[in-house]
Amino acid sequence: MDRITAYAPGSASNLGPGFDCLGVAFTGKGDRVVATIEGPAGVRVRAVSDPRIPTDASRNTAAIAATAVLRRARSTAGLELEIEKGLPLAGGMGGSAASAVAGAVAANALLGFGLGTSDLLEAALEAEEVVAGRHADNVAPSLLGGAVLVLGLDPPRLGPVRVHPSLALVLVSPSYQVETAQARAVLPASIDRADAVAQAARLAGLVLGLERGDPDLIRGSMVDRIAEPARAPLYPGYPEARAAAFEAGALGVAVSGAGPTVVALTLEDAMASVAQALEAAYRRLGIEAHAHPARVDHQGARVLS
Structure with a gap:
């Protein structure tokens, strides 16, 4: 076989209190990377x-991750990549991470290296670090599927989080972009002790709420006292959309990653009403927005053909 296609799902990260350490893969949107054995050594x-996706292999996350896989396998193979984006750029759906994961999985499968999860995760992290910083809250769920708590990075330590089958996701993307670097630049250099304690308690409560499918725990815990307040000016329409989602039955609402995508946790029977409410709230403010109701993607990255 000299050609293979790999897919990696999108992911919502932070989910309120889980800044840089909690993410969940979702169904229906992701990136595909087609890898072909061709040409001289290296990745192109x-x-x-x-056209906004860089074709320079040193700045493209799929290519960086594939290159890292070749290096780990001590291979001199030549690979060419075709990248099919199903996720928005600078959208808060884990697009750079999904491309990185798909690139790593495609290279590993095509060349039969048999690298394990830890090597693939490190390869994807190398790529993510170049464009968004070294954090695994998107690459881990995109690679493994489900929800993942990142317990450490050096070396990566991950804790899978069970998501109760009654829970669903609604993601809505307003028609503007927020670059990750821009969103990180406004974060506070230090935080109050009270905020740190509250954030830790809410993260623990959210993990319990996800596992139990407990609406009250999710409502009380899916709140961010650190990143979202600092980033509020970057997200026009978010306060109104958040309020509308709760009124329509959402259990929790947060900015996904660096945004501007908003993620709502709901029960399945509220998915449609929450999606409509989120879109309508943005549109009332003159901001076009598109909702994506989804379930948790438990499969993670996979080879399609």
Whole structure:
């Protein structure tokens, strides 16, 4: 076989109190990377589905991750990549991470290296570090599926989080971008002890709420006292959308990652009403927005063909 296609799902991260340490993969949207054995040693980007995606292999997360896989396998193979984006750029759906994961999985599968999860995660982290910083709250769920708590990075230590089957997700993407670097630049250099204690308690409560499917725990815990307040000016329409989602039955609402995508946790029977409410809230403010109701993607990255 000299050609293979890998897919990695999108992911919502932070989920309120889980800044840089909690993420969940979702169904229906993701990135595909087609890898072909061709040409001299190294990785090249042959084609991209969006002209804004860099074709320079040193700045493309799929290519960086694939290169890291080759290096770990001590291979001199030549690979060419085609990247098909199903996730928005600078959108808060884990797009750079999904491309990195798909690139790593494609290279590993095509060349039959048999690298394990830890090597693939490290390869994807190398790529993510170049464009968004070294954090695994998107690459881990995109690779493994489900919800993942990142317990450490050096070396990576991950804790899978069970999500109760009654829970669903609604993601809505307003029609503006927020660059990760921009969102990180406004974060506070230090925080009050009270905020640190509250954030830790809410993260613990949210993990329990996800596992138990407990609406009250989720409502009381899916709140961020650190990143979202500092980033509020970057997200026009978010306060109104959040309020509308709760009124429509959402259990919890937060900015996903660096945003501007908003993620709502709901029970399945409220998915449609929450999706409509989120879209309508943005549109009342003159901001186009598109909702994506989803379930948790438990499969993670996979080879399609």
